[in-house]
Amino acid sequence: MREVSRDALQLMAVHKRFGPKTVLKHLDLRVGAGEIVAILGPSGGGKTTLLRLVAGLLLPDGGQIIIGGQDATRLPPERRRLGYVFQDYALWPHLSARQHLELVMQGQAAGGAGTVAEVNALLSSVGLLEQAQNRPGQLSGGQRQRVALARALAVRPELVLLDEPYSALDPVLRETLRGDVAALLRAEGRAALHVTHDPDEALSVADRLVVLSGGELVDEGVPERIYQHPRNLASARALGRLNEFQLTSEHGRVSLGELHWPSPVKQSGLTLAFRWEETRPVQGEEPGFTVRLETLFSSRGQRMGRYRLESGEPLLAPLFGALQPGDSTKLTINRPLLF
Amino acid sequence: MRAEPSSTQARSRFPRLGTAGAVLLSVAALLPLIGVLVRGASAVVSVLRGDLDVVWTTLWLVLAGTALSVILGGGLAVLTWLARLPRWTDALLAAGYLVPPFIGAAAWLAALGPGNVLAGRTLVPMYSATGILLAWTTHYAPLAYLLLRATLNAQGDQPILAARIHGLSLSRSLWRVALPLAARGLGATVTLVALSLLGNYGVPAVLGFPAKIYTLATLAYARLLNPALSDPLAAASGVAWLLVLLAVPAFFRSSGDTGEVSGASFPLPVSPALSRVAWSSVWTWTMLAVALPLLALLLLAFQPPYASGFTLANFQTLFEVDSARRGLINSVGLAVGTSLVCALLGLALARAGQGSRLARRAVQLLNLPYLLPGTLLALGMILTLGRTALYATPLFLMLAYLLRFVAPGLENAQAALTPALSQLEFAAQVHGVSPWQRLWRIVLPLLRPQLVASFLVVYPLVLSEVTLSALLYAPGSETAGVNVLNLLSEGNLRSAAAMAVLLLVLGLPTLLVPRGQRA
Numbered sequence: 001m002r003e004v005s006r007d008a009l010q011l012m013a014v015h016k017r018f019g020p021k022t023v024l025k026h027l028d029l030r031v032g033a034g035e036i037v038a039i040l041g042p043s044g045g046g047k048t049t050l051l052r053l054v055a056g057l058l059l060p061d062g063g064q065i066i067i068g069g070q071d072a073t074r075l076p077p078e079r080r081r082l083g084y085v086f087q088d089y090a091l092w093p094h095l096s097a098r099q100h101l102e103l104v105m106q107g108q109a110a111g112g113a114g115t116v117a118e119v120n121a122l123l124s125s126v127g128l129l130e131q132a133q134n135r136p137g138q139l140s141g142g143q144r145q146r147v148a149l150a151r152a153l154a155v156r157p158e159l160v161l162l163d164e165p166y167s168a169l170d171p172v173l174r175e176t177l178r179g180d181v182a183a184l185l186r187a188e189g190r191a192a193l194h195v196t197h198d199p200d201e202a203l204s205v206a207d208r209l210v211v212l213s214g215g216e217l218v219d220e221g222v223p224e225r226i227y228q229h230p231r232n233l234a235s236a237r238a239l240g241r242l243n244e245f246q247l248t249s250e251h252g253r254v255s256l257g258e259l260h261w262p263s264p265v266k267q268s269g270l271t272l273a274f275r276w277e278e279t280r281p282v283q284g285e286e287p288g289f290t291v292r293l294e295t296l297f298s299s300r301g302q303r304m305g306r307y308r309l310e311s312g313e314p315l316l317a318p319l320f321g322a323l324q325p326g327d328s329t330k331l332t333i334n335r336p337l338l339f
Numbered sequence: 340m341r342a343e344p345s346s347t348q349a350r351s352r353f354p355r356l357g358t359a360g361a362v363l364l365s366v367a368a369l370l371p372l373i374g375v376l377v378r379g380a381s382a383v384v385s386v387l388r389g390d391l392d393v394v395w396t397t398l399w400l401v402l403a404g405t406a407l408s409v410i411l412g413g414g415l416a417v418l419t420w421l422a423r424l425p426r427w428t429d430a431l432l433a434a435g436y437l438v439p440p441f442i443g444a445a446a447w448l449a450a451l452g453p454g455n456v457l458a459g460r461t462l463v464p465m466y467s468a469t470g471i472l473l474a475w476t477t478h479y480a481p482l483a484y485l486l487l488r489a490t491l492n493a494q495g496d497q498p499i500l501a502a503r504i505h506g507l508s509l510s511r512s513l514w515r516v517a518l519p520l521a522a523r524g525l526g527a528t529v530t531l532v533a534l535s536l537l538g539n540y541g542v543p544a545v546l547g548f549p550a551k552i553y554t555l556a557t558l559a560y561a562r563l564l565n566p567a568l569s570d571p572l573a574a575a576s577g578v579a580w581l582l583v584l585l586a587v588p589a590f591f592r593s594s595g596d597t598g599e600v601s602g603a604s605f606p607l608p609v610s611p612a613l614s615r616v617a618w619s620s621v622w623t624w625t626m627l628a629v630a631l632p633l634l635a636l637l638l639l640a641f642q643p644p645y646a647s648g649f650t651l652a653n654f655q656t657l658f659e660v661d662s663a664r665r666g667l668i669n670s671v672g673l674a675v676g677t678s679l680v681c682a683l684l685g686l687a688l689a690r691a692g693q694g695s696r697l698a699r700r701a702v703q704l705l706n707l708p709y710l711l712p713g714t715l716l717a718l719g720m721i722l723t724l725g726r727t728a729l730y731a732t733p734l735f736l737m738l739a740y741l742l743r744f745v746a747p748g749l750e751n752a753q754a755a756l757t758p759a760l761s762q763l764e765f766a767a768q769v770h771g772v773s774p775w776q777r778l779w780r781i782v783l784p785l786l787r788p789q790l791v792a793s794f795l796v797v798y799p800l801v802l803s804e805v806t807l808s809a810l811l812y813a814p815g816s817e818t819a820g821v822n823v824l825n826l827l828s829e830g831n832l833r834s835a836a837a838m839a840v841l842l843l844v845l846g847l848p849t850l851l852v853p854r855g856q857r858a
Binding site (some may be wrong): 055056057058059076077078079080081082083084086088090091092093094103104151152154155 | 497498500501502503504505506507508509512515516519520522606607608
């Protein structure tokens, strides 16, 4: 195997087709040592294919996959030194938590069988020392998830792959665990590639976000930058619900009510996008656009309204003041995104 | 919370009738078995003293046959599962199981035995333990394959995939993860194959009798027909006792529950080398274990005596013999009738089992005549109904078949009675549809595919049945299977081959059974 780089993972022009459909288009991606990278994107964007290619469950049609500095493009899965936390855990029902770790530690050619102390340390780090003899059927959902993580770490992996690992858990446990897992990965110094379609999860655990859409990397960077200044509409959409309006260009600008933005000369129109929390009522003579409140609802303790513009298009925003359904008000946008 | 309609609610008017029917039928099935055990109890010791060699022969033949069948069938199952061969290869590998064992034995005689169609001289001493093991293995390895493949398929890809990703080699993943997870299915396979071999009469009758190699199944037959014995029925029942004793351990095997396994997954890439090995194994098995003997049987059936070439004379001769014609008509009639009744009765019993615990227990007992060697039921039928007008009539045979083969029909119906069906029936009930209308308009139309499948599962079993038939038939109620055995024992290999070919052709409807429902 050829020594190429010390990043945990490096994809170079990786290309994959299924029949006539191209699912990954010459993708370049790197995950640094100890870095947690979250992959976000719409269904069919190539996230799962990417994970399977890295795991060795699929072979690329082109490009190179480097894991821990070694060319792993054609390596079988067991020789890639990966940990994998499956969506539904994929625990072995006939083995106890301890046996899970012992089995994969025995499988490591370099490290040899894990000692009792090593296994205990790992079980302890995921808080399962007391349940070490329990089989998956005797563990709760959260405990199973922890066994899956401990098994992934037991490999002493170059990279841990997490495939929507919290989707089977209830929301409260999900929030608790994702913080714990990220902390443990950082404490162990393990790099991770975390596939999810939950923006909150991606934003809370990742050092860096990668947005895939249509098989292409459409944006990457630190979570805050992508959230606040996405490079394109696909990237903005990947991080949560947007209000979106197609605006037609007139005299070199696009408008929403009294709000105007310059438009490139060659473009006939632009998409204006903004998140619901970026709206606010206008103050004084400030320009804005008029909306009429249609219905009220609550989301995570926040009173929200479904509004409609004068042009008839719907808009989601917080409920301002004592507005009642049928009332009109004028709003403005803190941070408009124009694509 | 949404209220789940229970099956009990849907059938509240008929639980007593259903329970009474189930209890009555299980008593009818158990009485003959108990009768044999009572009658044979005094003869067990003398059988043990006089025929201990047969007990040992049976034991080692069954153990060797089981080991060979499970190793070969299981090996093919693991190989084709790992290599992800297409599902149609199941049909190639399972084909041997569709050929009744005694016809398989006749086919091997035609291929390798004395005067075979391939070389003209004996290639393998077929009238021997080797011959019996060869015929058993080629019939029961496909059964082991089907059962183990189903177990592996149910396990899904994830366990082995998780093992491979976490650094375990293919062999270690197989040994430490996939096979322990399949332990329960493996145990069930070993049990089922061993019980089938223990109760098999056809193969040792065709290949063992001429060499005076007896198993307990054929010894019971020999004892029953031995005019020198003062009480042949007691002597045969004594042998049946030993059959039960050997079968009992199989019923006490540990279930080895391994818990729930997730099936949702995606497959590992298959190495070209593994794929090549799997494909060659499938084709080697198909050619050697299925095509070779069947081709030999066909050639023999169409070969003129003492000459080469092609003739229909063997079939013509067959149809000129009254007993042969009668045998075919009886076999087809009994197969159609029994299969129809088993399908409907299975459904009625399964519904009764859903409505009452007593009925459920009674219905479970109906598996015994199917799992225990058929010799036991046959002797029990003679003991309980041997002095009635029913004895030695085709109806007598049909009753025996019914008791033996109601279990597969029942199993099919139990699988079909899902909570979803109960819910649909409950929807009709709450909307005021009468019980008969519910049965006629809702249940039967929805279960039509399963009823057809039950029919097609039982049909070939009855069509080629020989264990019960050999002991229960009388002049006038011959069956085609018994005719094949008689023709073989007379040395009339060509006519036997012709009759066997006809039986195979008549058994073709079983190929229409939906995948996974074949018993």
